[in-house]
Amino acid sequence: DAGITQSPRYKITETGRQVTLMCHQTWSHSYMFWYRQDLGHGLRLIYYSAAADITDKGEVPDGYVVSRSKTENFPLTLESATRSQTSVYFCASSEPYNEQFFGPGTRLTVL
Amino acid sequence: AQTVTQSQPEMSVQEAETVTLSCTYDTSESNYYLFWYKQPPSRQMILVIRQEAYKQQNATENRFSVNFQKAAKSFSLKISDSQLGDTAMYFCAFMYNSGGSNYKLTFGKGTLLTVNP
Numbered sequence: 001d002a003g004i005t006q007s008p009r010y011k012i013t014e015t016g017r018q019v020t021l022m023c024h025q026t027w028s029h030s031y032m033f034w035y036r037q038d039l040g041h042g043l044r045l046i047y048y049s050a051a052a053d054i055t056d057k058g059e060v061p062d063g064y065v066v067s068r069s070k071t072e073n074f075p076l077t078l079e080s081a082t083r084s085q086t087s088v089y090f091c092a093s094s095e096p097y098n099e100q101f102f103g104p105g106t107r108l109t110v111l
Numbered sequence: 112a113q114t115v116t117q118s119q120p121e122m123s124v125q126e127a128e129t130v131t132l133s134c135t136y137d138t139s140e141s142n143y144y145l146f147w148y149k150q151p152p153s154r155q156m157i158l159v160i161r162q163e164a165y166k167q168q169n170a171t172e173n174r175f176s177v178n179f180q181k182a183a184k185s186f187s188l189k190i191s192d193s194q195l196g197d198t199a200m201y202f203c204a205f206m207y208n209s210g211g212s213n214y215k216l217t218f219g220k221g222t223l224l225t226v227n228p
Binding site: 035040041042048090092097099100104105 | 156202
């Protein structure tokens with residue numbers, strides 16, 4: 001399917017566990033982004049990537065790790081999940097100076 | 112740091128009427144882009160409209176138009192002939208490139224718009 005997909009769509013995990021959220025895009029966009037959405041905060045940037053093997057921190061990177069070995073994939077890993085990481089996570093992709101296209105989101109609950 | 116402020120956490124409008132959502136931003140950049148995104152209950156983020164700062168003409172997309180006041184750093188969204196399907200959270204976003212690969216969006220906290228029948 002063309003576009004940007006995220007998996008899983010819903011995830012429940014426990015404090016201290018490692019969790020990986022997947023993001024895949026079929027447009028070959030150079031830029032990819034991870035945001036978290038929390039009530040009262042809008043969307044906040046966690047990490048972004050300008051190309052394969054190039055990543056940089058956003059506004060709230062602590063507790064998260066990203067990698068981008070292939071242009072189309074941009075996984076986000078929570079190394080040791082905490083309750084404060086309960087959120088909805090959005091992946092997005094774009095070309096420079098163009099609008100970002102968003103995935104459907106992953107609702108993560110950390111118990 | 113760039114900031115985006117949406118001063119109206121919630122708004123409501125009657126079907127077929129017009130509503131304006133406010134957005135202000137703070138930046139020292141001269142070349143940037145502004146966007147309005149819509150997030151309906153499905154949670155999907157959908158681009159509504161885009162404005163380049165170097166363009167003086169206000170962007171328009173069907174029933175959606177913006178009032179871009181660069182000097183005042185204001186970027187409001189007007190929705191004409193409101194429809195029930197316009198009920199959503201609306202986010203204003205600012206984008207610029209400070210050089211190299213440093214290019215990203217900064218979002219406001221959103222305005223929840225409810226269209227009443």
